[in-house]
Amino acid sequence: MKNFSGKALFLDRSDINTDEIIPAKYLTEITKKAMGPHLLEDLKMDGFDPATDLKDIKVIITRENFGCGSSREHAPWALEVNDINLVIAPNFARIFRQNMYNCGMMAVEIDADTIDQLFKKFSAKSADVKTDFDARKFIISADGEETVLDFSISGFDESLVKAGGWVEFADTNY
Amino acid sequence: MGKTTAQKIFDAHRLDEPSKGIEVIKLDAVFCHEITTPTAIVDLVERGKDRVFDPTKIKAVIDHVTPAKDSLTAEQGKVLRDWANRHGIKDFFDIGRNGVCHAIFPEKGFARPGYTIIMGDSHTCTHGAFGAFAAGVGTTDLEVGILKGICSFKSPKTIRIRLTGNPGKEVTPKDIILHIIGNLGVNGATDHVIEFTGPVIGAMSMEGRMTVCNMAIEAGATCGICYPDMTTVNYLWPFIKDEFDSKEKALESYSEFLPDTDAAYARDLEMDLSSLTPLITYGYKPDHVKTVREMTGEKVNQVYIGSCTNGRIEDLRAAAAVLKGRKIADSVRVIVSPATPDVYKQALAEGLIEIFMNAGCCLTNPTCGACLGMSNGVLAAGEVCVSTTNRNFNGRMGKGGMVHLASPATAAATAVKGEITTADQL
Numbered sequence: 026m027k028n029f030s031g032k033a034l035f036l037d038r039s040d041i042n043t044d045e046i047i048p049a050k051y052l053t054e055i056t057k058k059a060m061g062p063h064l065l066e067d068l069k070m071d072g073f074d075p076a077t078d079l080k081d082i083k084v085i086i087t088r089e090n091f092g093c094g095s096s097r098e099h100a101p102w103a104l105e106v107n108d109i110n111l112v113i114a115p116n117f118a119r120i121f122r123q124n125m126y127n128c129g130m131m132a133v134e135i136d137a138d139t140i141d142q143l144f145k146k147f148s149a150k151s152a153d154v155k156t157d158f159d160a161r162k163f164i165i166s167a168d169g170e171e172t173v174l175d176f177s178i179s180g181f182d183e184s185l186v187k188a189g190g191w192v193e194f195a196d197t198n199y
Numbered sequence: 200m201g202k203t204t205a206q207k208i209f210d211a212h213r214l215d216e217p218s219k220g221i222e223v224i225k226l227d228a229v230f231c232h233e234i235t236t237p238t239a240i241v242d243l244v245e246r247g248k249d250r251v252f253d254p255t256k257i258k259a260v261i262d263h264v265t266p267a268k269d270s271l272t273a274e275q276g277k278v279l280r281d282w283a284n285r286h287g288i289k290d291f292f293d294i295g296r297n298g299v300c301h302a303i304f305p306e307k308g309f310a311r312p313g314y315t316i317i318m319g320d321s322h323t324c325t326h327g328a329f330g331a332f333a334a335g336v337g338t339t340d341l342e343v344g345i346l347k348g349i350c351s352f353k354s355p356k357t358i359r360i361r362l363t364g365n366p367g368k369e370v371t372p373k374d375i376i377l378h379i380i381g382n383l384g385v386n387g388a389t390d391h392v393i394e395f396t397g398p399v400i401g402a403m404s405m406e407g408r409m410t411v412c413n414m415a416i417e418a419g420a421t422c423g424i425c426y427p428d429m430t431t432v433n434y435l436w437p438f439i440k441d442e443f444d445s446k447e448k449a450l451e452s453y454s455e456f457l458p459d460t461d462a463a464y465a466r467d468l469e470m471d472l473s474s475l476t477p478l479i480t481y482g483y484k485p486d487h488v489k490t491v492r493e494m495t496g497e498k499v500n501q502v503y504i505g506s507c508t509n510g511r512i513e514d515l516r517a518a519a520a521v522l523k524g525r526k527i528a529d530s531v532r533v534i535v536s537p538a539t540p541d542v543y544k545q546a547l548a549e550g551l552i553e554i555f556m557n558a559g560c561c562l563t564n565p566t567c568g569a570c571l572g573m574s575n576g577v578l579a580a581g582e583v584c585v586s587t588t589n590r591n592f593n594g595r596m597g598k599g600g601m602v603h604l605a606s607p608a609t610a611a612a613t614a615v616k617g618e619i620t621t622a623d624q625l
């Protein structure tokens with residue numbers, strides 16, 4: 026299983042699309058690694074600078090409909106090669122969400138009110154997310170404050186995370 | 200409780216239900232292009248799984264950047280071409296015979312009522328215009344599709360939208376889908392199938408239905424679906440005439456996938472389009488929609504007419520009708536990209552190409568080109584383009600460029616004026 030714990034980045038905007046996560050001009054690259062330096066390069070947001078703000082980030086916490094737009098799996102790959110394997114949001118674009126689990130990564134839905142509270146409590150600080158996969162809990166902490174959140178994923182998504190992705194799982198099981 | 204079209208299609212294709220609410224279904228077709236497929240092919244080769252489930256059910260095209268613009272895009276084309284050759288994939292459309300995927304595949308009769316189709320391209324929802332379940336997927340789903348002919352989906356939930364009223368003749372399918380997206384929002388149909396129905400759809404050509412279904416993804420939908428009717432059968436007839444004794448028999452057979460009258464919808468909407476006027480987007484999301492009149496007068500640098508949304512023959516006819524006997528403004532450049540070779544030939548035969556050239560437009564070969572900002576008309580920073588494509592995301596047609604999505608008629612009128620306008624304001 027991949028790593029799902031570490032420093033969190035809060036992106037306070039809904040509908041962040043895959044063109045913003047990785048621009049189309051990098052789609053001619055054949056290796057995943059080449060995506061690395063260009064993660065979120067075209068995301069224009071006050072107070073966000075991809076050149077500095079992505080340092081050491083392992084988890085992204087954001088708003089509705091993350092990953093909408095183009096189907097490009099380059100978006101999860103750009104996250105993956107930066108060792109970001111977990112995104113938490115109220116909901117995700119279907120294809121993006123499926124792509125994440127298909128790569129053995131996680132896109133976890135937490136209701137909008139709870140996400141809002143996380144933003145209020147932690148987004149101004151340097152927060153950390155600890156994922157207890159078996160207990161299905163996120164422990165989010167900063168400056169001695171802590172919030173514990175239960176999450177759920179389907180048995181199918183769990184198998185994909187454990188198998189490291191859909192190709193191996195499908196070829197073995199079907 | 201009755202079933203929706205998508206539920207009936209899933210019933211006919213279900214292989215497994217690995218978790219409650221998640222279904223693995225068998226695929227009737229896997230479509231491929233040279234941007235997302237090569238990574239899948241390279242990965243399959245690396246895993247020692249360079250196989251295809253059925254070469255007759257895989258269709259491939261080079262369309263996004265064609266002819267290749269540099270060594271990287273040449274390599275992408277080559278990976279796809281070599282793979283099609285070594286697996287005996289006969290329906291591979293190489294340079295000269297190629298067109299934009301969601302225009303050329305339907306034109307060849309590859310999308311049929313009741314089919315399940317995936318492609319590594321979000322606008323695969325276009326093919327739902329034929330009453331198919333067609334969904335865009337990422338590279339891994341595409342890999343498994345190629346390898347096993349299967350894909351996993353959540354059990355489909357459906358939004359039904361009944362389109363009624365008598366929209367004026369200046370209102371095109373593009374305006375209608377922009378209106379729907381403006382209403383639903385870009386997240387309004389996420390994880391849902393949309394069934395588009397009602398008299399407005401009934402009166403629409405297959406080209407128009409494809410324009411509508413094409414942009415279902417811009418509201419987040421997995422697929423847009425129109426019910427098969429005589430319009431569908433007439434379009435498909437050259438490809439299915441050996442399968443059925445008559446068109447009526449074909450329609451009867453396709454009716455299997457019509458929803459039950461008591462089907463359960465997540466939402467059931469009716470939109471009366473009587474007062475609709477031509478629409479255009481103003482911001483960086485497809486649901487940022489205004490009337491063209493509200494945007495009138497804004498200067499543009501480029502007009503783009505083409506793509507899987509509006510590059511079909513009816514779209515070129517609509518644009519040419521506006522441009523006939525007129526010149527484009529000196530301050531703009533206009534790029535027209537017929538979506539397929541057949542569209543191009545038809546446009547030539549009808550004299551449309553001559554109209555475009557006399558007006559001062561640049562004609563390109565069939566390709567995605569500028570739609571995704573990779574070739575043939577990329578914008579410079581600060582430039583504004585009125586485009587018949589489907590995405591106005593920041594940077595989509597070139598870093599720092601602004602894209603306003605509109606119909607071919609609005610795009611052509613804007614080209615004449617050099618600023619945003621409707622055709623009837625000329």
Ligand code: SF4
Nearest residue numbers: 322506507567570571
């Ligand atoms: S024309 Fe544009 S939207 Fe359509 S398939 Fe090509 S790049 Fe995608």
